Amino acid sequence: MKRFFTLFVFAALAAGCATAPKLSPEIAGELSSSNVAAAFYLEGKKINYDEMVYKVLWNENRSQASVFEGSWDVDSEVTAEFSDSLASIGLASRPIFDVLPEGLYDEFVQTVLNTRGADGYNVPMSMDSAVRDALLQNNIDYVILLRAASYQAQKVTGFAPQFTLPSLLLVYDVRRNVQQYDGVFLMGGKIAVEESPREVEANGLAKLKTATNEWIHTATATALPEALGLDVGS
Amino acid sequence: MARMMLALAFVAGTSLVTGCASTIGNTADIGQVTFEVGKTNKNEVANTLGFPQNRVVQDGTEYWGYRGKPELTGLVYALPSGPNTVTTYQATKIRTEPLQMDSVDVIYAFDDNGTLIGIHEPAK
Numbered sequence: 001m002k003r004f005f006t007l008f009v010f011a012a013l014a015a016g017c018a019t020a021p022k023l024s025p026e027i028a029g030e031l032s033s034s035n036v037a038a039a040f041y042l043e044g045k046k047i048n049y050d051e052m053v054y055k056v057l058w059n060e061n062r063s064q065a066s067v068f069e070g071s072w073d074v075d076s077e078v079t080a081e082f083s084d085s086l087a088s089i090g091l092a093s094r095p096i097f098d099v100l101p102e103g104l105y106d107e108f109v110q111t112v113l114n115t116r117g118a119d120g121y122n123v124p125m126s127m128d129s130a131v132r133d134a135l136l137q138n139n140i141d142y143v144i145l146l147r148a149a150s151y152q153a154q155k156v157t158g159f160a161p162q163f164t165l166p167s168l169l170l171v172y173d174v175r176r177n178v179q180q181y182d183g184v185f186l187m188g189g190k191i192a193v194e195e196s197p198r199e200v201e202a203n204g205l206a207k208l209k210t211a212t213n214e215w216i217h218t219a220t221a222t223a224l225p226e227a228l229g230l231d232v233g234s
Numbered sequence: 235m236a237r238m239m240l241a242l243a244f245v246a247g248t249s250l251v252t253g254c255a256s257t258i259g260n261t262a263d264i265g266q267v268t269f270e271v272g273k274t275n276k277n278e279v280a281n282t283l284g285f286p287q288n289r290v291v292q293d294g295t296e297y298w299g300y301r302g303k304p305e306l307t308g309l310v311y312a313l314p315s316g317p318n319t320v321t322t323y324q325a326t327k328i329r330t331e332p333l334q335m336d337s338v339d340v341i342y343a344f345d346d347n348g349t350l351i352g353i354h355e356p357a358k
Contacts, residue, residue, distance in 0.1 A: 055253030061308035
């Protein structure tokens with residue numbers, strides 16, 4: 001019994017957190033040689049700051065949000081960056097807004113929004129038929145989507161702030177009209193500031209934009225091929 | 235020497251009471267900034283205060299709402315619970331609804347060119 005329990009604990013430790021199954025080798029191989037549309041969508045165009053403030057006799061948790069909607073077209077800019085990153089690992093990628101007529105981009109956004117159910121849980125993507133037809137007409141075989149929640153900044157008195165952009169990576173097979181993959185995709189890191197995490201908002205969010213581009217490139221080159229089971233070396 | 239000790243005790247006492255300040259508030263005090271209606275634009279407000287805590291667009295007017303300081307969402311404190319033991323307590327407030335404009339301290343209104351057209355302080 002004790003030996004079984006030890007084995008169970010060791011297995012749980014070795015396994016760590018559960019990860020989404022990779023694409024089948026057949027689909028992964030097909031994706032590597034297909035035309036891909038890249039998309040990034042940020043659900044909450046804001047930064048949520050959380051801070052633990054040391055007050056000697058107690059600690060305070062404080063929160064603040066900064067809404068940048070209307071001041072930064074984050075979806076377009078990061079979609080272009082994501083497409084470039086996918087191209088740099090060998091995929092034939094184009095930004096989604098380059099392959100969809102302007103009116104249909106809004107339909108695509110609704111398709112993305114529908115991947116989060118009313119209860120907050122993820123729902124498999126069901127592609128709008130007009131969007132799918134337009135993608136097929138442009139010879140797009142797969143859509144690779146990064147759906148991000150919102151920026152999160154964690155700060156503890158005396159320590160550098162940590163920024164994250166929790167995201168969901170999703171692969172949609174346009175020809176078969178089925179979602180092939182969804183899995184958690186974490187991006188983030190430290191952004192150099194002198195005193196306040198909110199310095200990332202200065203000069204039109206300059207530091208946040210630079211950091212986001214770096215995270216996208218790094219994660220696309222490392223975590224994405226690992227998550228999907230792509231052989232980017234060949 | 236006695237004065238020196240008194241000063242040290244005062245500094246130590248003050249720091250015990252105050253601790254550290256939050257660093258996630260607006261980048262300037264909303265009570266100390268001056269913006270000119272008809273002249274100041276959105277970028278100048280964002281560069282002075284940071285971005286707002288709430289944003290609403292209605293009938294071509296964009297409203298930015300700011301709180302005076304970050305919201306207190308929790309406390310962690312320790313109290314003696316025996317001769318050699320201390321118990322840690324935590325009180326957390328979870329926001330279940332998004333921040334509404336009526337719970338901000340200042341609202342700035344901009345026209346569709348991004349020029350400031352009004353300032354409103356709901357509490358006043």
